[in-house]
Amino acid sequence: MSASQQTPDNVYLQVRNVTKTFGHFVALADISLDMYRGEFICFLGPSGCGKTTLLRIIAGLEEQNTGQIIQNGVDISRFPPARRDFGIVFQSYALFPNLTAAKNIAYGLEQSKLSRQDIQERVQQLLNLVGLPDSGHKYPAQLSGGQQQRIALARALALSPGLLLLDEPLSALDAKVRASLRTEMTSLHQRLGITSIMVTHDQAEALTMADRVVVMDHGRIVQVGTSQEIYHHPATPFVANFVGVMNFMQATVTDQAGTVYWGSLPLALNHHVAQWPAGSSLTLAIRPEDVRVADAAAGAPSVALAHIEQTEFLGPTYRLHLRIPANGNGHHDVSLLADIPAQQAHHAALQAARMVPIQLPSEAIRVFAPEA
Amino acid sequence: MASTTTSSSAAPTVPDAVIKQRVRQSVTTEDWLIRGLIVLAGLWLLVIIFLPLYSIIYRSLTDKAGNLIWFANYATYFQNPALYGSLYNSIFIATVSTIISVLIGFLFSYAVTRTAMVGKPIFRRIVMLPLYMPSLIHAIALIYLFGNQGFVTKGFFGYFRENWGFDPSFDIGLYGPIGIIIGEVLFCFPQAIIILIVALSLTDARLYEASTALRASRIRTFFTVTVPSIKYGLISAAFVCFTLAFTDFGIPKVVGGDFNVLATDIYKQVIGQQNFQMGATVSILLLVPTVIAFAVDRIVQRRQMSLVNARAVPLHPQPNPLLDGVMLLFCMIITLIVLAMLGTAIFASLVNVWPYDFTLTLKHYDFGRVGGGGFNAYWNSVRMSAYTAVFGTVILFFSAYLIEKGKQLQWTRSIIYFISILPVALPGMVIGLAYIFFFNQPSWDMAGLTIPNPFNVLYGTMTILVIANIVHYYTVPFLTATTALKQMDPEFESVSASMSVPFYKTFWRVTLPVCLPAVLEIAMYYFVSAMVTVSAVIFLYAPSLKLASVAVVNMDDAGDTAAAAAMSVFIIVTSIGVRVLYELVTWGITRQTQAWKKR
Numbered sequence: 029m030s031a032s033q034q035t036p037d038n039v040y041l042q043v044r045n046v047t048k049t050f051g052h053f054v055a056l057a058d059i060s061l062d063m064y065r066g067e068f069i070c071f072l073g074p075s076g077c078g079k080t081t082l083l084r085i086i087a088g089l090e091e092q093n094t095g096q097i098i099q100n101g102v103d104i105s106r107f108p109p110a111r112r113d114f115g116i117v118f119q120s121y122a123l124f125p126n127l128t129a130a131k132n133i134a135y136g137l138e139q140s141k142l143s144r145q146d147i148q149e150r151v152q153q154l155l156n157l158v159g160l161p162d163s164g165h166k167y168p169a170q171l172s173g174g175q176q177q178r179i180a181l182a183r184a185l186a187l188s189p190g191l192l193l194l195d196e197p198l199s200a201l202d203a204k205v206r207a208s209l210r211t212e213m214t215s216l217h218q219r220l221g222i223t224s225i226m227v228t229h230d231q232a233e234a235l236t237m238a239d240r241v242v243v244m245d246h247g248r249i250v251q252v253g254t255s256q257e258i259y260h261h262p263a264t265p266f267v268a269n270f271v272g273v274m275n276f277m278q279a280t281v282t283d284q285a286g287t288v289y290w291g292s293l294p295l296a297l298n299h300h301v302a303q304w305p306a307g308s309s310l311t312l313a314i315r316p317e318d319v320r321v322a323d324a325a326a327g328a329p330s331v332a333l334a335h336i337e338q339t340e341f342l343g344p345t346y347r348l349h350l351r352i353p354a355n356g357n358g359h360h361d362v363s364l365l366a367d368i369p370a371q372q373a374h375h376a377a378l379q380a381a382r383m384v385p386i387q388l389p390s391e392a393i394r395v396f397a398p399e400a
Numbered sequence: 401m402a403s404t405t406t407s408s409s410a411a412p413t414v415p416d417a418v419i420k421q422r423v424r425q426s427v428t429t430e431d432w433l434i435r436g437l438i439v440l441a442g443l444w445l446l447v448i449i450f451l452p453l454y455s456i457i458y459r460s461l462t463d464k465a466g467n468l469i470w471f472a473n474y475a476t477y478f479q480n481p482a483l484y485g486s487l488y489n490s491i492f493i494a495t496v497s498t499i500i501s502v503l504i505g506f507l508f509s510y511a512v513t514r515t516a517m518v519g520k521p522i523f524r525r526i527v528m529l530p531l532y533m534p535s536l537i538h539a540i541a542l543i544y545l546f547g548n549q550g551f552v553t554k555g556f557f558g559y560f561r562e563n564w565g566f567d568p569s570f571d572i573g574l575y576g577p578i579g580i581i582i583g584e585v586l587f588c589f590p591q592a593i594i595i596l597i598v599a600l601s602l603t604d605a606r607l608y609e610a611s612t613a614l615r616a617s618r619i620r621t622f623f624t625v626t627v628p629s630i631k632y633g634l635i636s637a638a639f640v641c642f643t644l645a646f647t648d649f650g651i652p653k654v655v656g657g658d659f660n661v662l663a664t665d666i667y668k669q670v671i672g673q674q675n676f677q678m679g680a681t682v683s684i685l686l687l688v689p690t691v692i693a694f695a696v697d698r699i700v701q702r703r704q705m706s707l708v709n710a711r712a713v714p715l716h717p718q719p720n721p722l723l724d725g726v727m728l729l730f731c732m733i734i735t736l737i738v739l740a741m742l743g744t745a746i747f748a749s750l751v752n753v754w755p756y757d758f759t760l761t762l763k764h765y766d767f768g769r770v771g772g773g774g775f776n777a778y779w780n781s782v783r784m785s786a787y788t789a790v791f792g793t794v795i796l797f798f799s800a801y802l803i804e805k806g807k808q809l810q811w812t813r814s815i816i817y818f819i820s821i822l823p824v825a826l827p828g829m830v831i832g833l834a835y836i837f838f839f840n841q842p843s844w845d846m847a848g849l850t851i852p853n854p855f856n857v858l859y860g861t862m863t864i865l866v867i868a869n870i871v872h873y874y875t876v877p878f879l880t881a882t883t884a885l886k887q888m889d890p891e892f893e894s895v896s897a898s899m900s901v902p903f904y905k906t907f908w909r910v911t912l913p914v915c916l917p918a919v920l921e922i923a924m925y926y927f928v929s930a931m932v933t934v935s936a937v938i939f940l941y942a943p944s945l946k947l948a949s950v951a952v953v954n955m956d957d958a959g960d961t962a963a964a965a966a967m968s969v970f971i972i973v974t975s976i977g978v979r980v981l982y983e984l985v986t987w988g989i990t991r992q993t994q995a996w997k998k999r
């Protein structure tokens with residue numbers, strides 16, 4: 029991934045305190061964000077969280093209520109789209125159906141003062157760039173979904189814009205094509221180094237493609253960070269749950285400082301929990317792949333004997349649906365998911381209805397502060 | 401516990417002050433151009449619809465000298481049984497005609513969409529033929545069949561009595577309500593079919609599968625699935641038929657006898673008695689029910705929620721010998737009647753002297769011998785229709801584009817949209833008379849000032865006829881254009897803007913070519929409608945600018961029924977010719993410029 033320098037003088041696009049409402053509905057609430065030159069940013073979030081709206085405001089296709097957009101040091105908030113410097117690919121591609129692929133790509137170029145010859149060369153160059161050198165004469169309806177997407181990309185790049193905006197460019201494609209286009213687009217971005225923003229609600233897409241991911245919810249930015257940060261250090265339970273699979277555990281702080289109980293199971297945490305009074309309830313989280321099959325016997329902190337309710341074969345791993353029985357004291361059974369490498373699962377003959385000792389490593393447990 | 405959806409927080413709120421704020425983008429030349437064009441479209445509708453309507457309403461509130469007397473004209477109207485009787489007559493005729501037309505229309509549409517009977521495409525084609533005929537031709541054909549000297553009235557001129565020994569002669573009492581209702585039904589039911597076929601085609605087979613799975617009987621399924629799903633179509637069809645039958649002029653004129661309806665009353669008041677105030681008053685009475693019907697239809701349609709979504713499965717009718725057989729018989733009878741009407745008119749125009757001498761002749765096509773304007777009138781009509789098609793299509797499509805795709809002047813655009821769909825509620829006679837009042841007025845006195853009427857020069861010209869036709873038939877093509885534009889990806893404009901391509905270039909290079917089939921359809925609709933219309937133009941044509949459809953009325957009035965039939969045949973042949981031309985052109989274009997539709 030192209031690492032761009034995250035220094036203040038390398039900021040390319042600034043979103044400052046942008047608020048957008050539709051009637052009384054708040055689509056974006058006071059959004060601020062800096063993007064660096066050459067960065068590939070993904071806006072990630074559930075449907076309706078305002079990703080597209082933010083993208084359209086950056087493009088000038090919607091007017092915000094308040095706030096500014098600053099591109100390359102210029103406040104473009106009041107510029108109509110035609111004066112802004114961006115190329116855009118829509119989910120529908122919006123290819124002109126009555127024009128050939130080449131004419132589609134040339135559409136904006138014909139506005140410029142380029143000669144016919146230059147335009148043709150540039151179109152061919154773009155067709156080569158997106159890997160469709162021979163498809164210029166075809167109409168959009170004669171191209172596959174993936175090919176249409178590439179032509180739309182070529183068209184967006186034709187005027188060499190400073191900013192590339194992509195609204196769910198891959199979501200209309202089937203899984204195979206999608207995966208291959210992901211890699212292609214990433215490498216294209218590395219070659220061109222154009223600052224790009226992609227909207228998606230597919231977390232895998234965001235994690236594999238983005239330099240930084242902007243996770244949004246309810247018109248707000250919840251977290252900004254690299255894929256690793258987002259995955260391993262989610263800022264809120266929402267992010268933790270939205271990105272990847274997560275086990276959540278409602279735990280209680282007991283009077284013994286440093287130990288919390290999840291049901292009847294004592295857990296060791298790296299986190300300093302003494303700041304919370306005894307009796308407060310914490311949300312803990314652990315990824316299924318971080319749950320281990322223990323060598324130690326049950327009884328030690330974070331180790332428990334779990335009942336395998338069900339197994340799911342996921343290819344490289346097995347997903348175990350586990351239930352940890354309560355040991356009296358009015359506690360309830362608790363359950364969680366664990367992803368175990370397939371080989372280990374075979375080796376240990378982990379099957380439904382068996383018991384297995386598991387461990388929740390303290391360094392893998394995320395702690396979310398109790399809600400105020 | 402895994403994967404519960406935890407939302408970070410509730411939906412945010414912002415202060416009301418922020419809701420009202422907006423960071424306005426600077427206004428470009430292009431924006432000004434769009435705004436200017438939208439305002440222009442608004443002004444155009446103001447001049448051609450609103451001001452004339454105002455003129456006619458105002459005229460109904462004044463006396464001969466032009467003094468405002470408020471509702472005195474209406475009082476006079478409702479005190480005179482000879483006058484208000486027509487209102488009752490019109491409502492009666494329209495109601496009965498609507499019920500019969502919708503019933504026939506429904507059965508026919510059901511047969512060609514939901515049964516497995518044979519010959520469906522042929523039936524569909526034939527039943528649409530009346531759309532290319534002046535409504536008068538039904539009346540003329542009825543006279544030849546059931547009139548005093550009609551085929552049926554005269555017992556097929558003794559043929560049966562001489563050869564078979566019985567006399568089937570039968571007088572239905574054509575002149576009066578019976579004749580008008582038969583004529584209106586023949587005129588209206590194809591319109592109902594157009595709407596109902598669409599309604600019946602938009603269905604989801606899964607609903608029927610579900611109903612069958614629940615072991616509902618066919619009858620029960622019909623009433624619980626079919627009828628509710630086309631409820632809105634039925635209402636629309638009823639609205640259209642009612643408006644047509646309520647406002648039609650040609651049929652009551654020819655077969656009405658002494659039975660007066662509102663439309664013929666307006667004509668008598670204006671042309672016969674030169675009583676323009678009363679003409680205006682009756683026009684308003686003609687207008688009120690159609691506007692109410694329009695409003696009801698709008699409100700009802702707004703409630704309609706689409707039962708059909710993208711995943712709907714089209715219905716494939718299963719054979720059912722009994723149903724298919726009955727429906728086949730029914731469709732055959734209906735199409736036979738349509739063809740008999742057309743055939744009678746053509747035959748009548750070709751015989752020497754009906755009913756005494758059936759030798760064939762072309763003499764009725766020699767219009768020089770009769771009044772009405774002859775071939776000149778025909779060519780005037782063709783010219784008028786061509787202008788209507790060209791200018792109507794250009795203006796209409798462009799204003800539909802501005803309303804649908806413009807992002808400026810939201811409010812103005814909604815108002816223009818509403819005005820654009822309103823003309824369907826305006827009877828042709830009302831438009832015609834309103835135009836007389838508005839365009840014939842040399843000047844207006846307002847607060848002591850005399851403002852000359854700049855549109856006065858149009859009076860008595862071809863232009864005013866063309867404008868009247870454009871307005872009269874505005875709604876249907878406007879909806880066609882809007883539907884076509886809605887089907888275009890809304891991001892085409894965004895993409896163009898991102899490349900700094902001005903909107904008019906995208907309109908010209910993308911929008912128009914993609915919508916070309918709809919544009920041609922609109923042009924054809926305009927041509928055919930202008931060719932057959934009587935009501936909107938009967939008050940407006942100048943003596944030097946006679947029209948074919950009006951000539952039909954006048955020739956019939958003068959007793960030259962055969963010549964009237966001949967002229968009708970001319971109109972029909974022309975309209976069908978244009979239709980064929982349209983099909984050929986569309987076919988050619990689809991093959992060439994729309995190669996993109998093929999994979």
Ligand SMILES: Nc1ncnc2c1ncn2[C@@H]1O[C@H](COP(=O)(O)OP(=O)(O)OP(=O)(O)O)[C@@H](O)[C@H]1O
Pocket residue numbers: 050053055073074075076077078079080081082229
């Ligand atoms: N023109 C509009 N008028 C009213 N509400 C709108 C409009 N456009 C968007 N919204 C609302 O604003 C919210 C955010 O919309 P937006 O399109 O940005 O969502 P999104 O994050 O892109 O979702 P998705 O993943 O479904 O595309 C949604 O609740 C949507 O209903």
Ligand SMILES: [Mg+2]
Pocket residue numbers: 079080081227
């Ligand atoms: Mg979106």
